[in-house]
Amino acid sequence: MKLIVDFANLDRIKEMYAYYPIDGVTTNPSILAKEGKNPYEVLKAIRKFIGKDAELHVQVVSKDAESMVREAHKIQQELGPSTYVKVPVSREGLKAIKALAAEGTNITATAVYTQMQAYLAGKAGASYAAPYVNRIDNIGADGIKVAKDIHDIFKKNDLKTEVLAASFKNSQQVLELAKYGVGAATVAPDVIEGLIKLDAVDCAIKAFTKDFEKLCGEGKTMLDC
Numbered sequence: 001m002k003l004i005v006d007f008a009n010l011d012r013i014k015e016m017y018a019y020y021p022i023d024g025v026t027t028n029p030s031i032l033a034k035e036g037k038n039p040y041e042v043l044k045a046i047r048k049f050i051g052k053d054a055e056l057h058v059q060v061v062s063k064d065a066e067s068m069v070r071e072a073h074k075i076q077q078e079l080g081p082s083t084y085v086k087v088p089v090s091r092e093g094l095k096a097i098k099a100l101a102a103e104g105t106n107i108t109a110t111a112v113y114t115q116m117q118a119y120l121a122g123k124a125g126a127s128y129a130a131p132y133v134n135r136i137d138n139i140g141a142d143g144i145k146v147a148k149d150i151h152d153i154f155k156k157n158d159l160k161t162e163v164l165a166a167s168f169k170n171s172q173q174v175l176e177l178a179k180y181g182v183g184a185a186t187v188a189p190d191v192i193e194g195l196i197k198l199d200a201v202d203c204a205i206k207a208f209t210k211d212f213e214k215l216c217g218e219g220k221t222m223l224d225c
């Protein structure tokens with residue numbers, strides 16, 4: 001499972017890349033709005049930092065298919081041809097996905113709440129489909145089950161589309177999908193940080209340090225022996 005960071009603040013993205021094994025960056029209009037700057041300015045800086053071939057996902061906001069396709073062309077022109085264009089899986093979105101797939105565009109089908117949306121997006125040629133795990137839970141359904149079902153539907157129907165699960169609020173949700181081996185999870189920085197937050201680990205490390213200092217002196221490490 002690839003681990004992608006769902007954020008647009010460059011300093012925070014840099015920090016996440018420094019500490020964690022991150023495979024790319026996803027954004028959406030709400031995430032970009034938090035930066036309060038021209039979206040291309042923000043996205044170009046992210047692209048420059050992650051490199052021209054790294055995964056960067058950027059969403060269209062147009063309402064009709066033809067405008068979505070034009071918007072996708074502009075996104076790829078500004079941010080490079082490897083950029084994944086996120087298209088919401090509505091009726092118009094599916095039409096745009098079909099047209100963009102025919103041109104060979106990398107597409108992430110987004111705003112996925114149901115298995116059937118993902119199946120249709122996969123058939124239409126999307127590279128990824130993004131079920132919103134926590135938002136699905138919040139409407140009384142089972143986000144993990146939807147994501148797992150979508151993974152199975154892709155495999156059983158010989159579709160090359162992968163799950164890019166999104167909208168996580170806790171470590172358990174990420175763990176469940178890692179165990180299932182879905183293609184990717186895109187996770188906000190705070191939730192990624194939570195994946196390794198454990199008092200028991202801190203205590204174990206402190207005890208090792210204390211024992212070593214008893215042996216070699218305060219502040220000493222293997223460098224000093």
Ligand code: G3P
Nearest residue numbers: 006027028135166167168
């Ligand atoms: O981009 C879609 C997804 O990341 C949304 O996450 O946390 O707003 O539900 P969230």
